[in-house]
Amino acid sequence: MQPILQIRDARRTYATPEGGTVNALDGVNLDVGANEFVTLLGPSGCGKTTLLRAIAGFEELDGGAIHLEGADMRGIPAFRRPVNTVFQSYALFSHMSVARNVAYSLEVAGVGKSERMQRAGEMLDLVGLSGMGARKPSQLSGGQRQRVALARSLIARPRILLLDEPLSALDRQLRQQMQVELKNLQDEVGVSFVFVTHDQEEALTMSDRIVVMKAGQIEQIGSPREIYRRPATRFVADFIGETNMVAVALTGDGKATTDGGLVLAVPSDSGTGRATAILRPSDLSLTAADCAPNGAIPGTIRQEIYLGSELHFLIDVGGSIWRVTARDDGRDYHTGMRVALTYDPANVHLMPEAV
């Protein structure tokens, strides 16, 4: 299937105030398919917003190409591109009513007033703001403004909707609610979404695919599960959720030895050589030291953090700290207690040591 959006070797360099240069985009390749929800995830300064703005037409690339439905976008100004953007600040026009905001692209395109108002009304129904068309944006709450911005950018039926951290201004509860609504809305309207965020939870919740970026380059592209379970680099493993990372030597028989002399069980097809083993805190279980099975990792509880449904532990394993998440099963754990960590070898992810 032909992707809607193709980005090939995109490059963009900025001059810093100190006289140096920084590569905001350093050879980025990405395809986005029809009706796909793709998230660009990374820390600030990783180039995700620059990429989004280049797709929208607010930034020119220094090199590479962006194709939308096969057409090269080079030199095409933002107002001629079949994409629309939801801005972080919403960028609603405060001097216009909500309905006129939503219908703005139709007004600009010369659509008659009665059709404009009718379609604006339908869009407002879709985002759950029926009957609010006559209000001014200043009379709406943050969540409602967010929906107006969505309605405004979807009314022109773009091929791709670009979203620049649209939920960051909302409080946590509203944000979680909007995450679900956004995903449902995307299914309903059948438009590809390219969503920029630095919030890994947001990315995992909504995306079909996540693009993890760092310093202008793509670190990994994959489904939320792949990104979480099989991070390609240390950076990805660190950025997405909490991890335990340990350097090991693979011995080729389903075993790996840490530098501290600890022997870990790993998937049996792992080969030999140096590697970094990754174990998520939720994949480790805690048992008392005296009834530990063979191959369990011995350790001492350093700290216990109570989070209601979950318990977080910091475990001292031969001098390094491991993180463990466990359900609160009522058992009594306390700081200084000798414990053992058990795990399923299939959940141990190995990656080449260099990355």
Added chain:
Amino acid sequence: MRKIRPWPLTLTLYSLLFFCFIYLPLVVVIVFSFNSNVLDMASWESFTFDWYLGLFGLREVAPSQGTSAIYVESTDQLLNALKNSLIVATFTTIISTTIGTATAIAMARHRFRLRGTYQGVMMLPMMMPDIVLGIGLLIFFITLGFKLSLLTIIIGHCTFLSSYVFIVVQARMAGLDPALEEASADLGANEWVTFRKVLLPQLMPGVVGGAMLAFIISMDDLVITYFIAGTDSTTLPMFIFSMIRRGVKPEINAIATLLILASLIIAGAGLYLRSRRVE
């Protein structure tokens, strides 16, 4: 025991004194514009509208003994000066608002060489002493062979009032989210449509404020105008000034009161427009 709090009281007194200091002269002008005493303006005789009526030639003010009481020699002169001032202020306002607004937008949205220098050059006429600006303009016009007229006054006023409008609109521009224009472009509007439908309406409070400032300063300017006005282009401030030189007469109070009234109406209209816009 009652607590004595001396500071709030002192502060109140101080504020009252301060407002008296600012507004008492204006109150005096207004009050004495209704004083019928011809000989001594500072002592109250009785209430009269004579000076106002006299201004507009509606009432002959009889010269009393020992004074030449017809101070406004010709109502035509006064009305002509007012007309000149209004013409100058109107054209100056239109031109300087256009230039100032366009410059503010260009400076905020475009990066070009010598941008910093340009910014400084825009501010300079505001810092420049009026007298220097007046002399400079006069020499400039004479060198180029311009005949001094209303046109030279308009050009002269535009040179420094464009800066005032620029400053006011630039302040508004600085508070404007650049994403608004991007959003407009994103939704299919080219630059002209974006300017008309988004940028200008958003800047309007600043533009109106700058225009009002330009209008009032242009109406009010004496020093610069004095240098670059021709013989047949006397403005209202010049007219009043020439009247004063022959002694402070009651008609002056009446003119001043009318000017205060006009200023209040303009300022009030501006405030009203602004409050309607902000919601």
